[in-house]
Amino acid sequence: xxxxxxxxxxxxxADWAKRMDDGYKVARIIELLSQxxxxxxxxxxxxxxxxxxxxxxxxxxxPQATWRLLNLGVPSxxxxxxxxxxxxxxxxxxxxxxxxxxxxxxxxxxxxxxEVKAFLEGMSQQVAATLIYGNQFINPERFTGLAARYSxxxxxxxxxxxxxxxxxxxxxxNTSIWTTVWGDDTLHATFPKGKITxxxxxDMGEWxxxxxxxxxxQAYRDHFKWEIGLVLRDWxxxxxxxxxxxxxxxxxxxxxxxxxxxxxxYRLPTAPVSAATVQTSDTPEVRANMGRTVIYANRVVRTYLxxxxxxxxxxxxxxxxxxxxxxxxxxxxxxxxxxxxxxxEAQVT
Numbered sequence: 001x002x003x004x005x006x007x008x009x010x011x012x013x014a015d016w017a018k019r020m021d022d023g024y025k026v027a028r029i030i031e032l033l034s035q036x037x038x039x040x041x042x043x044x045x046x047x048x049x050x051x052x053x054x055x056x057x058x059x060x061x062x063p064q065a066t067w068r069l070l071n072l073g074v075p076s077x078x079x080x081x082x083x084x085x086x087x088x089x090x091x092x093x094x095x096x097x098x099x100x101x102x103x104x105x106x107x108x109x110x111x112x113x114x115e116v117k118a119f120l121e122g123m124s125q126q127v128a129a130t131l132i133y134g135n136q137f138i139n140p141e142r143f144t145g146l147a148a149r150y151s152x153x154x155x156x157x158x159x160x161x162x163x164x165x166x167x168x169x170x171x172x173x174n175t176s177i178w179t180t181v182w183g184d185d186t187l188h189a190t191f192p193k194g195k196i197t198x199x200x201x202x203d204m205g206e207w208x209x210x211x212x213x214x215x216x217x218q219a220y221r222d223h224f225k226w227e228i229g230l231v232l233r234d235w236x237x238x239x240x241x242x243x244x245x246x247x248x249x250x251x252x253x254x255x256x257x258x259x260x261x262x263x264x265x266y267r268l269p270t271a272p273v274s275a276a277t278v279q280t281s282d283t284p285e286v287r288a289n290m291g292r293t294v295i296y297a298n299r300v301v302r303t304y305l306x307x308x309x310x311x312x313x314x315x316x317x318x319x320x321x322x323x324x325x326x327x328x329x330x331x332x333x334x335x336x337x338x339x340x341x342x343x344x345e346a347q348v349t
Contacts, residue, residue: 010044010184010291038336039128042294044182045189045197046231053087053143054190054231087136088192088229089143091126095119095222096209102220112220116201119224123199128340131189131230132178143229146178150240153348160235163267164348167255169245174345175298177241177257179264179333183291186237190229199226237291239264242348246300257305258316261295261330268293293333298341302328305335 048054063077095115102111134145153164167174180187191197204221211217232238241260248254297305309317309328318329328335 010046010182010188012041012044039131039296039338039340040124042182042292042336043131043189044184044292045191046184047197048088048190048193048229050085051192051194053085053192053229055083055085056231056233057083086190086229086231087143088190088227089130089134089136089141091123091226091228093119093123093224095220095224097220099206099218099220108220112222116222119222120199120201123224123226125340127199127226127228128338132338132340133342134230145230146180146232146238146240147176147345149232149235150238150242151348153242160238163236163239163264165239165241165260165264165267166348167241167244167257167260168253169243169248169255170347171245171247172344172346173245173247174243174347175246175301175341175343176244176345176348177261177264177301178296178338178341179239179241179261179268179293180296181237181268181291181293183237184233186234186291188231188233190231191227195227197227199224234269236267236269239267240348242345244301246343249300249304257301258308258314262316265331265333295330295333295335296338296341297335298339298343299337300343302335302337305330 046054065077066074068074097112097115102108104111130142131145133147134142135148136142136144137148150160150164152158153161153166155161182188200223202223202225204223206218207221208216209219209221241257241264244255244257244260245253305317306319306328308314309319316331317335319326320329321327
């Protein structure tokens with residue numbers, strides 16, 4: 001799987017882990033997360049420029065020149081910009097295990113690790129779900145994910161609607177396929193300025209705690225914390241294929257996913273040369289640094305795409321090998337599983 005060159009400020013969590021204090025055990029956590037939440041492994045992370053998130057300045061208008069007549073002047077012009085702030089959410093919890101239970105059979109460390117793994121998996125699933133469906137206007141303690149930003153296909157309501165394609169489903173048994181370009185100037189995760197990134201685990205040792213009757217017993221405590229936000233710097237680099245009815249994927253009314261994926265790639269201003277012939281006017285060096293293109297779907301759609309990839313007459317979807325594992329690609333772009341993408345989405349109108 002070929003990957004674009006990414007700027008030095010956009011790193012994966014595995015990259016950030018190499019810069020962390022060993023006490024946070026970030027490397028172990030990243031390995032656990034990547035087993036079932038591939039979107040967390042792929043996404044790039046940039047430190048926020050605010051204590052609560054990241055502020056992005058975007059260009060909203062270009063300067064307009066004037067056709068000049070001789071002996072007549074022209075007015076000055078300027079571009080216009082706007083600033084958008086994406087805030088972070090703080091996901092936090094504690095694990096409390098009775099010391100006598102953990103110490104049974106002398107396997108204290110193994111028992112506590114088994115509980116830690118459950119917390120890591122649960123929190124990773126919460127973050128993955130928020131990356132897709134989070135909406136801080138409904139849940140102000142969270143950050144806003146992708147679905148809230150690409151929630152309509154009516155262009156009069158939002159510019160992002162130009163990048164929302166309709167799979168034809170009208171019921172509430174729909175799902176979506178997301179094409180994202182992770183990069184410094186496109187789409188990336190963030191964390192508060194000066195803070196530590198990633199899922200942090202702190203072993204707090206043995207503490208006296210209270211039961212439901214306010215009686216005291218000794219317990220081992222672990223603290224888990226994850227401050228994270230999502231920054232959409234350029235909405236043109238994300239495409240949502242919405243309204244894919246999962247109950248009709250094999251019927252005569254099934255959405256033509258190959259057709260929709262091709263159309264989606266041509267909505268991106270630039271894409272890997274293996275995926276689209278239409279590129280921006282930027283130099284090859286600029287295009288190479290735009291980001292890492294990945295396609296995300298849930299297991300239902302992934303199953304259907306893998307079956308299509310085994311069809312010898314299909315030349316766009318392929319099953320290739322990466323790092324010793326089979327991976328489905330569409331025109332060279334990896335198709336990844338994201339279980340957080342639901343199969344009961346309402347119709348996007």
